[in-house]
Amino acid sequence: MLESNYSGRPMSIQTVSKRLRQLLGRDAVLDRPEDLMLYEYDGGLAKGTPELVVFPQTTEHVVAIVKSANEFKLPIVPRGAGTGLSGGCVPRRGGIVIAFSRMNKILEIDTANRRAVVQPGVVNTELSAALAKHKLFFAPDPSSGRASTIGGNVAENSGGPHTLAYGVTVNHVTGLEVVLPSGELVQFGGKAGDCVGYDLTGFFCGSEGLIGIATTITVKLSRVAESVATLLGIFNTVDDAANTVTAITSEGITPAALEMLDGLTLRTVEEATHAGYPMDSAAVLLIELEGLREATEEQAEAVAKVCFRNSAREVRRAKDDAERMLLWKGRKTAFGALGRITPSYYSQDCVVPRTKIAEVLRLIDGVSKKYGQRVANIFHAGDGNLHPAILFDLRDPEQLQRVLEMSREILTHCVSLGGTITGEHGVGIEKQELMSLMYTANDMEIMQRLRDAFNPEGLMNPDKLFPIRRGCGEARISSVRPVLAEVTA
């Protein structure tokens, strides 16, 4: 790793720093250790210190930064709001962090084509706010949406509670302007729904910053539904709630969102938010239906019946927007609320086929008992996307070791059921050594060939996504940071 100490920094950094200050302005480059520290981590566990943090305002700035970095063979790590959970924007090999907070303009809202053209630093909720008057919205809704950026969504192919009906980020991006690792500025796709040639727009989404940097993003917009029905199904056993998930989809109903909170979580959430979750139940399902008035009414009735058929104790329906927001507040702040009962937690992001949810929850319970660490489950049940949060004390290295072992055991089981190690958080640093649970050496070799085709020197977001085959364990523990509040899922 390059020397990142302020006084002892190499000439190359000083030269690049000076050059970028001239080009971008004095306040657009950070290089003092106390400033750089703030850019060492994201919402996850990994940590790495950048040597420079730069704030471009234009695409031309980004091109200049990438070219300067190339000249001195400095690593480049793009960063949105740093809400990611897998270390995607952590500069593990130092170098330059390109922070997009000043490239935050909505360039165009094209209602006739249902498209918006945005800079990567636009925050999800800012885009939603700008679209509200047109009764349109950008569908991906990560729970970190108040801070997360569209550029980050693209890099990580973000999801959220409403992906069940609307899909993830890649389903809502039609065009990109990209600065390639070479510094060349290129176009992928455009406003049209699709175009001849390889779908590099689709390939780029979720490539975790290894292929290039998106500097302009063209997204699809969706129309706000006429009617929304939000239900809370309350269950005495986790199995009943899990079985209800499959029963609802078997009924031919695709809810806009279908979320589950287990007993431990909902009690914690209730104490924090007073959302009206029952303190003594084993699990609740938060079910949202959207569409035509007639359809949501019928589906709400059908869903309630399915819940009761699966031994729901009670089914409540939000009477108005205020009640609806309260139910969602409980869900969206659930991870934050865990801070009331644990000094730290480690949230996983596995996906299993829907029919295996009950089985996996039983497994997680078993693992929790075996290792003696409590687990809170809050997740996108409709997608089979689990987020078991393992509660522990980060100050205790033995507990951390146990937590990492538990995670691996849970993920291994999910993969054996046909699932994946990450549904929406990304691989980054967090899961690079777990890629081999899912993929063979050949599978990854081909992906690496594709990375090398675009990023031959590996300077763009280096040492991410693919295993780097070093002694695992120790390095991860030493790079853990002690704050895990407001982590989202």
Place this chain on the structure above:
Amino acid sequence: MTVATTNARTSELAALVGDKHVAESPPALGNVTIDGATPAVAVTPGLVEEVAAILAYANERDLVVVPAGGFVHQEIGRTPERIDIVLHLERLSAVEHYDPGDLTIGVGAGATIGEIDSMLRDQRQLLPIDIAHSDRATIGGAMSVAAHGPLKHFYGGIREFCLGVRYVTADGKVAKAGARVVKNVAGFDVMKLLIGSYGSLAVITSASFKLFPAPPVTRTFVCQFTTLDEAVAFRDHVVNSPLSPMCLEMLSPRAYDRSSWTIAVRAGGSERVLARYASELDSGVTKTLEAFEEQKFWTNVQQLGQDSPVLISVSVPPSIAGKTITEAQRLAAEQQLNITCWGRVAIGSLLFAFDGGMAESYVTLIDALRRTLPRDASAVVTRCPAALKSAIKVWGTSPTHLDSMIAAKNALNPKDTLNRGRFLL
């Protein structure tokens, strides 16, 4: 190529897949001519490892391989430079996983869309690839050409619901990407590259898809107008209404009743929901189709353009769909060609079929039509007489950076083993 080397090659390939799965002369070879190019050998592997062995063999010897499904879309693309081996995927047709409760399915590339449809129908589920010749069209073929029909309006193209893929690179590496669950961000999304790559990157051996519940009842509201402008205005009315139909298809007069511009709105749901559609669409509706009549209507839409000598698939930003149709009509009239147009007009996905002209008029028309389009639009000539292919650009231009596409191709198909000379690059 001498007979001796051909025979040697045949026996070497037979050693890889077994004697009865190699054919080197008609009729055993079958009718597999593409633009006049006939493959020297046809092989039909039964295992992914055999596909890999064939590709490694071909790649080493600089042979050109054409992967093939049901020969539904093989006419698309430039004339093959040569075809040394046609690689039939029909034996790789097994269902890898299907649990209706998961609403996902995994199938071999050689499975036909029709087989899958009938299996899903029993479970009231849907894989929304509604294309012609579903009895022959295969999953691998449909993915390769990003095939779509009227259901694309609501469900999107294959890229939106393909979850994972198993494939073999041109140099014979067996690999996979994605998964079989509905959400997954582990690793690169190689599916996106392969869908619509026209077999120029790798051979797809199987894939997993997200499925959708099939609506219990559907109904099609046929809305007819005197002019294109009225039809486009009605499209806007529907798009801005609270309705979310499964299909919203525009049909030019020649595509349906020869007299009017038609917007066909297909909806699914209960009687109450369908009644709401009727009331929102209101006086626009001239005919309501159900059951057999409805099925027949959509089958006819899928079959449109099958007999036309020239077929162009156009993708434009939706707001200029109407203008693009107007331009196409004007240009067809100038060249004294007949034009039929139809398509998913609300998402800018259009099809133009032309007939009644000489080669020169098509060449002029295709060139002129492309000049009316913005940079991010595409116009691919998906069918034309083989003789015309040398005079036109079959693929047209792409808004996507060419060198980046070439870089992707070099990573997966470095020696141009697959479909040499046929694709855009």
